[in-house]
Amino acid sequence: MAEHIENSNTRKRVCEISEYDGPSRPCHRRKRHCNIGLCNNQVDSSEKNHLFAEVPERILKNVTRALERLLVDNLGRRIVRLAPLKLLNCNAADSSLFSDAYCSMEAFDGEFSLWSLFQKGIQLLMDFIDADPEQESRVTILPDTKQGELILDKLLHYLVEIDQQFHGEIGTPDRIHGADLTIILANHLFGKVATSSKFLLNKQTKGNKKGNYKLSSCRCGTSNCKLTGRFGDTSIGNDQVWHGDLDAIIDDQVVLETHEGDTNSGYCLGDRSPADMERDHSVERVSRKQEIIAKTITFSFLQKQRHPDYEHFLFPCISVGNDYMVVYFYDSEHDILLESSRIPLLGEEGQTNLLAVIISWLVVNYKYTCDGLTEEMKDKQAGFISLAKSKLDVYERDLQFGDVENDVPSDVQASQPQLVEESVPTLRQKLDKDRLKTLLKFSD
Template sequence: MAAGSTKREFEGSGDTQVVFKKKKDKCRVDNCFAEMGHIHKVVTRNLLQDVAMEMRSFVDQGCSTFIKINRLTLLNSNAIDGSSFSKAFCRISENDDEHSFACLFKKGLHILMTYMERKEMPVNEQESLVLDTLLHYLFEMKNAETKAPFGVLGNLGETDITIILTNHLFGKLCTSSHFLIDKQFKGKSKAKESCPCSNTECKMTGSFGDTGIGNPSVWHGNLDVIVNNQVVVEALEDEPDSDSPGRTPMEVKSTYLSRNPQIIAETIVFSFLQKKRHPEYSHFLFPCIGVNSKDMVVYFYDSKNDVLLESSPISMYTISGGVNLLAIVVSWLVVNHKYLCDGLTEGLKKETSGFFHQAEKVLPIYKNELQFGDVGISCPKPKHQFNFVDDPSRDVLKKDWLRILNVVFKK
């Protein structure tokens, strides 16, 4: 007899009839066993209004938390020296032009804003599932004690910061909550199997393994975490005091989220690797999230068009100490970029990062010989001595946010 069916006997006849009961769809979000669509019944209008207010920060250049992206140009690097990620060097020039972070995620923001305005779910099942993950997370953040783990990050090292943020934020916003953590972290974390947050019963949905990528002849090394097989997360300890004794300028600089050479190298190599493994993708703009206990910065590299981008810093918390809704929405867009990202705009394709020129001698290795896992970690010293050069920050131009919003979603 088919699953979900029952037998019914008719009185006085001895005949039986099989009655098929329609199986109820279950929610597909991890660790949720309620009926499909239940979350839409409890997401309140106030919650959606809170999210809508935060959306201004994507496009309103007059807003103090406006999120922009800048194209970065590589003036010099050790990309051809066989250096590990931890010894990567990039001398960076920031371009004058500024773009809205939203221009990369018009599709994702259209899905979210359509739901906020009309409570309409996407017709596409995969997109509906992706939206469900965000709605679940937002509802739980407002109605459960899920804020607690983030309050202890300032007292932890980068290993535990990485695991907590991935286990409680980035992983929860994906269609699959599984993530791969650098196996070298296993001996450094406070807990081996459970999450190092304050809840002793909290288990990790990720596992330790080989996160090595690259090639020993070029940039290579282990990534902190790979989320959803699509996104790299790299955590850094909080920025030290520049006057800290015993620290060289290079060591101090390497802890900064902005224009961080290690994260830039990882972003570039990861994009080349993904292009090699998934040539069928519609675009090859892949992200890497850099985080510390307070802020996050998102890097993107397109290994087809040679374009390197960096977002402005995004605070993880509000002034009152709660988790920043804007950081949640940005994280959701980035970890689901496979479904929500449109790739580069035509305007962003006009100028390259210069990496192809910098790595011209070894570019075939980057394009064809990178590997995932079992990467030899040989770390020869760079052949040249480099000096870090900071570029002045650019002032944000003020524009009408409603006009920009119309441009962002103009079809």
């Protein structure tokens, strides 16, 4: 209730912006220049710094509609929600690979809006597109910092780019899977809207062999599409606790994971019934979610260790599938674990979902867009600190980035499958319930 009252003025402001058509003009006039060189090379050099000079009005209207879906409740329910999670049990104090991570969990009562974490970033974007009906044309406020200008430039460039091309920038869901999906989204979405287009891909990715992956080429199928990132060592953790490889790291700041298995690995079907296959796939999805949460928590501790001067220690992990993404957050200072509702990557007609683009921009630039936890969130402690108490000093001081051994003692490997197997029925039931609760349909 308190959050609803505090944010009512902002919601009203977004609605007013979306309803205001403004004068009949083809472009939104600006006076500043853009900071980055993503413009067409054929454009005259004197015209290349154009983005803060002209932004097509239709793009700004579409951004406003997307913000409205993000900020304004729909029939009393937030479009993109955050559920605080409580860990009931986990093997974080054991020597365990991420792939063998065990996390039994449940959601706290109550939800939060995702946008409450990103008021700085949303304010920056709203100031740019805000409208004053008393003026002849829109009056906007430009960022007052270089970093603010840079991240706004990155978003606007990307929006102009996909508006001009409009050919399904992130591909077709039915033909992109696993490692290919990670590579394409890192190269065509998350790397494009981050402050740096550089990203690191797991060099151990299945299929990253001669004849399968060209180390400098994207997997999107477009000829001459080059990677702005590279393959390398993405291992993190410590062999005394959770450890292993991440799928990708965007701009050295954000973890990117796929939540669907590589279709090339598959199952040996034989005479198995549809019910048996569905049960195995459900087990795989539950196990993968536990792995992603383990990576989110470990990376958060690692980032706090690497960047003790940050304003807050809430770090995100983006989990992507063929048609939607989920964002996880963990704050190792306050022991808060959050999970977003599903965010569709594509619109109803197969085009890039603008809401997903804006959320991606907010998340990968969280260093400049995120406010950290709200006071209401700090009461929903995950319980990781107490569950990992015996190895907490390792998480706080001895985590590594790179050169982490990807093995565990044989006696630990033998004990972990039993832990996971015992937790599957309860977690599968919760997964099915959550899936029904979080299916969303967006429409303009």
